[in-house]
Amino acid sequence: xxxxxxxxxxxxxxxxxxxxxxxxxxxxxxxxxxxxxxxxxxxxxxxxxxxxxxxxxxxxxxxxxxxxxxxxxxxxxxxxxxxxxxxxxxxxxxxxxxxxxxxxxxxxxxxxxxxxxxxxxxxxxxxxxxxxxxxxxxxxxxxxxxxxxxxxxxxxxxxxxxxxxxxxxxxxxxxxxxxxxxxxxxxxxxxxxxxxxxxxxxxxxxxxxxxxxxxxxxxxxxxxxxxxxx
Amino acid sequence: xxxxxxxxxxxxxxxxxxxxxxxxxxxxxxxxxxxxxxxxxxxxxxxxxxxxxxxxxxxxxxxxxxxxxxxxxxxxxxxxxxxxxxxxxxxxxxxxxxxxxxxxxxxxxxxxxxxxxxxxxxxxxxxxxxxxxxxxxxxxxxxxxxxxxxxxxxxxxxxxxxxxxxxxxxxxxxxxxxxxxxxxxxxxxxxxxxxxxxxxxxxxxxxxxxxxxxxxxxxxxxxxxxxxxxxxxxxxxxxxxxxxxxxxxxxxxxxxxxxxxxxxxxxxxxxxxxxxxxxxxxxxxxxxxxxxxxxxxxxxxxxxxxxxxxxxxxxxxxxxxxxxxxxxxxxxxxxxxxxxxxxxxxxxxxxxxxxxxxxxxxxxxxxxxxxxxxxxxxxxxxxxxxxxxxxxxxxxxxxxxxxxxxxx
Numbered sequence: 001x002x003x004x005x006x007x008x009x010x011x012x013x014x015x016x017x018x019x020x021x022x023x024x025x026x027x028x029x030x031x032x033x034x035x036x037x038x039x040x041x042x043x044x045x046x047x048x049x050x051x052x053x054x055x056x057x058x059x060x061x062x063x064x065x066x067x068x069x070x071x072x073x074x075x076x077x078x079x080x081x082x083x084x085x086x087x088x089x090x091x092x093x094x095x096x097x098x099x100x101x102x103x104x105x106x107x108x109x110x111x112x113x114x115x116x117x118x119x120x121x122x123x124x125x126x127x128x129x130x131x132x133x134x135x136x137x138x139x140x141x142x143x144x145x146x147x148x149x150x151x152x153x154x155x156x157x158x159x160x161x162x163x164x165x166x167x168x169x170x171x172x173x174x175x176x177x178x179x180x181x182x183x184x185x186x187x188x189x190x191x192x193x194x195x196x197x198x199x200x201x202x203x204x205x206x207x208x209x210x211x212x213x214x215x216x217x218x219x220x221x222x223x224x225x226x227x228x229x230x
Numbered sequence: 231x232x233x234x235x236x237x238x239x240x241x242x243x244x245x246x247x248x249x250x251x252x253x254x255x256x257x258x259x260x261x262x263x264x265x266x267x268x269x270x271x272x273x274x275x276x277x278x279x280x281x282x283x284x285x286x287x288x289x290x291x292x293x294x295x296x297x298x299x300x301x302x303x304x305x306x307x308x309x310x311x312x313x314x315x316x317x318x319x320x321x322x323x324x325x326x327x328x329x330x331x332x333x334x335x336x337x338x339x340x341x342x343x344x345x346x347x348x349x350x351x352x353x354x355x356x357x358x359x360x361x362x363x364x365x366x367x368x369x370x371x372x373x374x375x376x377x378x379x380x381x382x383x384x385x386x387x388x389x390x391x392x393x394x395x396x397x398x399x400x401x402x403x404x405x406x407x408x409x410x411x412x413x414x415x416x417x418x419x420x421x422x423x424x425x426x427x428x429x430x431x432x433x434x435x436x437x438x439x440x441x442x443x444x445x446x447x448x449x450x451x452x453x454x455x456x457x458x459x460x461x462x463x464x465x466x467x468x469x470x471x472x473x474x475x476x477x478x479x480x481x482x483x484x485x486x487x488x489x490x491x492x493x494x495x496x497x498x499x500x501x502x503x504x505x506x507x508x509x510x511x512x513x514x515x516x517x518x519x520x521x522x523x524x525x526x527x528x529x530x531x532x533x534x535x536x537x538x539x540x541x542x543x544x545x546x547x548x549x550x551x552x553x554x555x556x557x558x559x560x561x562x563x564x565x566x567x568x569x570x571x572x573x574x575x576x577x578x579x580x581x582x583x584x585x586x587x588x589x590x591x592x593x594x595x596x597x598x599x600x601x602x603x604x605x606x607x608x609x610x611x612x613x614x615x616x617x618x619x620x621x622x623x624x625x626x627x628x629x630x631x632x633x634x635x636x637x638x
Contacts, residue, residue: 056533057630076626077537084535097527099241111234112535156534 003164003196004030004053008062011048022048024219025062032163033194035187037201037210045219046200047168053198054087054166055079067163084112088157090167095153096141103128103137106156113160127155130185132178146173154182158189167199171206183209235540239548242520253516254556257609260509261560262567264502264605269568269595275494276596282484284360285426286348288326288452289461290468291483293476297449303332303404306447313471322456322464325357328448330438334401336431338389345385345431347399349438352376358454360421361432368393368417374435378416382427386418393418399431404444411441422592498601502608509609510616517549517617521624529629538625545624549617550610557606568595
């Protein structure tokens with residue numbers, strides 16, 4: 001089954017002579033259960049593509065389907081609902097709600113989904129332990145380091161086992177051991193639950209371990225490598 | 231879901247504690263001023279009405295047909311007949327009394343001044359007008375046959391006279407002949423309104439009737455009732471047995487106070503709205519600032535699946551919490567500031583100016599539940615409406631524009 005399907009996808013910013021084509025006539029299919037790594041220099045369109053796949057931005061032209069739903073026909077509330085139930089996000093910064101503790105941040109999506117309080121609290125505690133944040137559950141984001149905040153965000157993104165996880169530089173603020181552990185966790189979820197991962201990264205370790213590496217340049221796919229890393 | 235939104239709203243409210251406290255103080259002072267000022271205005275008006283009723287008018291008056299155009303003894307009533315007495319002696323009537331009220335000149339050895347000469351039956355007047363309840367020096371009239379004259383303190387000062395001295399009253403009798411008579415000052419009264427002290431002098435009814443060659447005649451019958459909120463039905467009943475006489479309620483006789491009463495609700499409405507508008511600038515500014523500071527965070531909530539509708543709701547809940555805390559503080563402040571004034575506040579320092587407007591020098595605030603409800607509802611409803619626009623705009627922000635991904 002295809003999780004992401006883009007045909008003739010374009011996204012432009014500005015007008016006239018100042019127009020910038022961040023994504024230019026891009027065709028892409030990502031199947032369910034793939035572990036995709038988007039690589040490429042700054043300005044190559046990785047972020048814009050992630051934004052559009054996550055329903056955070058609208059294409060200027062072309063068709064984009066996520067989890068079988070055509071995003072171009074969806075309202076803001078429908079897109080929010082899609083994100084809530086189908087997509088997990090890990091942003092590079094501004095990942096956490098500052099007024100909520102680590103565990104409250106992790107259980108936020110589950111709470112929105114209506115998961116029962118004691119169940120979601122237990123799940124959140126377990127996953128925080130899994131990402132190495134045991135004992136820091138009640139800390140506010142301001143009391144956590146950048147790497148710890150990133151791990152809380154990862155825990156939140158995967159807690160409800162969404163079919164698709166979009167991650168922007170998930171290892172950028174982590175030390176090499178934690179980064180390795182995080183990718184291990186991603187790969188574990190990918191292998192055992194069929195979660196599709198799309199990560200943008202500059203980290204060679206992530207690129208090396210991804211099962212599919214898409215190199216982008218000037219809003220287009222320059223290279224699309226599918227490999228067996230097992 | 232509501233618990234989550236309420237938790238976010240509450241914690242966000244206290245993120246910038248100083249700003250929130252300043253806004254709360256502004257809201258509390260605004261609400262306090264709405265309620266406090268309204269209570270003072272109502273109290274002032276209540277006092278005006280009470281004074282108007284006590285200052286000889288009563289709730290209802292009966293006059294001869296032309297008396298109000300020409301208040302001389304030629305336009306007089308006779309003592310009430312059986313039918314009228316039946317109505318006047320009904321148990322809903324607190325009291326009634328017939329009086330003579332004529333314009334006259336009063337003279338001491340030094341000065342002559344115009345006054346209104348009132349002939350009263352002191353016994354009937356007991357529960358009716360201020361004169362039998364006010365402070366006085368000397369010996370107050372006790373029966374309708376007493377010989378003395380009761381004058382106000384202010385008038386006595388103007389006449390440069392004193393207790394037990396004689397004054398001469400000159401007026402016209404029933405036959406339009408000059409009638410004059412000397413009276414010994416037996417009592418000097420003080421009134422809430424200095425205007426009354428200068429205007430009214432009192433003698434006993436029978437003495438005045440004799441002086442005016444008008445046995446059994448009256449200028450007016452004044453009536454005070456328990457059911458002063460529904461005077462029309464009593465007026466109608468009196469009118470049905472009063473023949474050709476004119477029957478008027480106090481507000482027909484005192485159109486100034488009536489117009490004040492009628493315009494008070496509108497005045498309070500405008501007053502509350504003006505205060506709210508001033509407050510709303512602060513409220514909206516606080517919310518806009520709070521939202522502006524949280525643009526990325528709101529976009530994050532959006533990205534995590536909180537719908538625009540729920541984002542709007544969360545900000546509305548936040549504003550509602552702010553408004554509600556402000557309301558509670560404002561109401562408490564209003565109560566605490568009105569409670570010590572419940573027995574009235576002496577404002578005689580500005581007595582002369584207030585006197586001119588018919589307001590007594592003791593101000594007792596009057597707190598109406600409807601005024602409190604109106605002030606609170608205005609702040610809640612308009613407060614929430616005022617925050618809808620910034621809340622809605624926050625919810626409409628494109629999340630991608632606010633969230634900082636690693637690069638483009």
